[in-house]
Amino acid sequence: MIRVEFLGPIQKAPLELEITNLSELATLLQADKELSKWLTNCAVAVNDTLVSSLEVSLKDGDKVSLLPPVCGG
Amino acid sequence: MLYLYNGALDVPKILKEWYEQEAASNYGAYIPFVGTVRSEDGIEGLSFDIYEPILESWFRSWQERAKAKGAVIKMAHSRGDVMLHESSYIAAVFSPKRRVALEFIDTFVEDFKTSAPIWKYDLKNGQRVYALERSTAIQGSGILANKIL
Numbered sequence: 001m002i003r004v005e006f007l008g009p010i011q012k013a014p015l016e017l018e019i020t021n022l023s024e025l026a027t028l029l030q031a032d033k034e035l036s037k038w039l040t041n042c043a044v045a046v047n048d049t050l051v052s053s054l055e056v057s058l059k060d061g062d063k064v065s066l067l068p069p070v071c072g073g
Numbered sequence: 074m075l076y077l078y079n080g081a082l083d084v085p086k087i088l089k090e091w092y093e094q095e096a097a098s099n100y101g102a103y104i105p106f107v108g109t110v111r112s113e114d115g116i117e118g119l120s121f122d123i124y125e126p127i128l129e130s131w132f133r134s135w136q137e138r139a140k141a142k143g144a145v146i147k148m149a150h151s152r153g154d155v156m157l158h159e160s161s162y163i164a165a166v167f168s169p170k171r172r173v174a175l176e177f178i179d180t181f182v183e184d185f186k187t188s189a190p191i192w193k194y195d196l197k198n199g200q201r202v203y204a205l206e207r208s209t210a211i212q213g214s215g216i217l218a219n220k221i222l
Contacts, residue, residue, distance in 0.1 A: 008122050008192030009203035026217045039218035043211035048126040052213040054221075066217070067124065069208035072150060072191030073108045073162040073182070 002058050005065045010038055022046075022054040025064060043067040075132045076149040077123060081159035087149050091165055095145065100167040104174040106182055108162035110155050117196045118156035119204075124190040131189055135181055144168035144177055148185075154196060188212070 002019050006012040019025055029035050044051055045065040084107055110119050132148060139146040144166050151161040164182055168174040187209040194201040
């Protein structure tokens with residue numbers, strides 16, 4: 001099971017998904033109308049490390065986080 | 074060191090603590106930057122969410138960059154609400170000579186604004202409104218919107 005968390009202002013509860021890579025996650029999230037507006041500007045982290053490509057395989061227990069645009073300070 | 078607080082920062086106390094921590098460390102320069110909430114667009118204050126695991130790893134990478142220059146970096150940030158004229162952010166660099174600290178604080182704060190996983194909201198009319206137009210997408214954002222073949 002993969003846990004998907006939506007950080008900051010994305011008002012969405014975490015998901016628990018049976019997926020094996022980020023491409024499958026992209027397909028699932030692109031079908032979610034409420035989320036699709038966030039996908040173009042969200043960064044993605046796997047187990048708290050930012051990734052820059054969908055070519056990432058996932059294993060049971062992994063955590064994927066979506067990080068929308070930031071503004072600290 | 075990275076310090077996170079609930080609510081506004083006690084600026085004089087933090088600056089004094091950091092000064093005392095390094096008073097005998099033989100640094101010639103202490104350059105702090107203090108960010109204060111200003112009155113604009115009718116806001117009552119700002120509010121912040123922080124994702125700490127990635128903030129900590131991002132900050133560790135900057136500590137290593139500081140160490141490579143013989144410097145030390147410290148940062149404090151608020152979680153939750155910070156009202157007008159209160160402060161939500163302090164960063165400071167200590168270095169043997171001033172030039173390193175002056176340049177480092179500039180580069181650090183610019184990267185902080187575009188990379189640190191912190192989300193800002195305006196407090197206005199009792200609402201907490203995400204400041205999307207003032208926010209920056211982290212480098213590499215958007216991969217989940219890629220067309221899947």
